[in-house]
Amino acid sequence: MQTQPSSQPNNLSVNPMKQEKPETLLSITFRKFIKNKLAVVGAIILFIIITLALLAPWVTPFEPQKQSLLNKLQTPGGEHILGTDRFGRDVLTRLLYGARISLLVGFASVAGSVTIGTFVGAVAGYFGGKIDAFLMRVVDVIISIPTIFLLITLVTIFNPGVDKLILIFALTGWTGTARLVRGEFLSLRSREFVLASKTIGTRSHTIIFSHILPNAMGPIIVAATLGVGGVILAESALSYLGLGIQQPTPSWGNMLQDAQNFTIMLKHWWYPLFPGLMILITVVCFNFVGDGLRDALDPKSIE
Template sequence: MVQSNHETIRMNPNIQEKPETLTKLFIRKFKKNKLAVLGAVVLLIIILSALLAPWIAPCNPGQTNLANKLAPPGADHWLGTDRFGRDVFSRLLYGGRISLLVGFGSVAGALVIGTTIGAVAGYCGGIIDAILMRFVDIVISIPSIFLLITIVAIFQPGVEKLIFILAITSWTTTARIVRGEFLSLRTREFVLASKTIGTRPSKIIFSHILPNAMGPIIVTATLLIGTVILTEAALSYLGLGVQPPTPSWGNMLEDAQNFTVLLKAPWYPAFPGLMILITVLCFNFVGDGLRDALDPKGNL
């Protein structure tokens, strides 16, 4: 019988076990969280389906057929049709592209803004930290939904503008987390050694401290994507987000709030609502798994 590595090491104490790499340790800890693994798999399927929508979608998402409106799910239209006769399955695939684009694009912008402000505040400290954090407090104190509605109403809705608006209103949490990490890391030996040899502050911030603070930033980004997708859906539901005929899960829900649709096709609003629910839940599951896997104090 072939002995396992651990059994061999126990029987031969002179043999030293090869240290586990950080990548393998991360994967092993992440795989312990079954919900996180399930969420990652489902997210991968959703993202690939959205990216491959032109090849997967059976119909043109904008093609109307009033003679076949509100058709129930069947062989011709797997998830039925909407009140304009458009294929719901095709619109879900293309709508996923828009909703995910808004989520990833907005979070990328928010990370750039929040990380820069948090890094400068945490590294410099003193009066600079006080001014930047008071600015963060002011932004946080403004009700986000009213701020979003006001900005969208001024600049007019659209995908690119929505990404920009959500980015400039979603960075505060990242800034606070990054600031806390920098306040802790700036007193470490490797930072003090870099200062001693005259390394530029910008290089210390972005080359030495920031890589060591990436764990919490990645977790925050993962959780924030789900929040942004929900926000986009809410704005689109109110008619202030992605505008028809461009599909998104939010404006599909807005289209389904028609009383006639709810009576004749109550299944129609369930599909975009279910996609939003599943996607946000999966991002939250993955975020929890990443948090546990990146925690150095977690169980091994």
């Protein structure tokens, strides 16, 4: 007796429902970051500033150090979009080339200080005991010295320059990162994955840099982002005081210092206005991005 084929569809031939892939940590962080509108706006503005600074030779036809006394203190408009300074140099050109200096000092200094602070904090937090006590006392001594006076003293001893400023900021700005990383390591060193690594005989430096440190990168990234804005502000302050980047090399700080004459500031408003705005906008944008990253990297934050 022959069996007739069943009229019901074969369930095996139906395409199974596609299972959604679990989100990666990077995608979750990005999704949470873009919900912070101020952080997104800050990131876009910073991208524009950095891009214009890198493309400065193609954006503006003028040289940042070339003087033209016949064109000094021209109002914004025409050939000189943001006007000229008291030596006839194009303000927009000097702003873009000054951005190179300020951003270089900011990023390089923070990279150095974060590296030092991460190493010191990791060693102190992981080993604890006398090592922790000694390293934290060193941190306390450095923190107890007023930063601005320490910077002025060091810059006065060593001739001002981009390389020396980067070195000074890196050697004086690592204490906050060290404390932050130490706190993270103190909370992570007793976790199960660390205890398991110790049990199987994994070396300490492998546990520190391969197991614990990746789990502490969130706060370090946030601290680095916020630190860039602080370094740019400090460099501008030193340059304004004549202790930072020296003329004729442009930086936002020494552009303000060059325009500090009251008569110039009163009659030629664009001269001090634009470098001041660049410092303000850049520092605020870095703070916005840092706040956005802090919320995005916080596992307890509400999505």
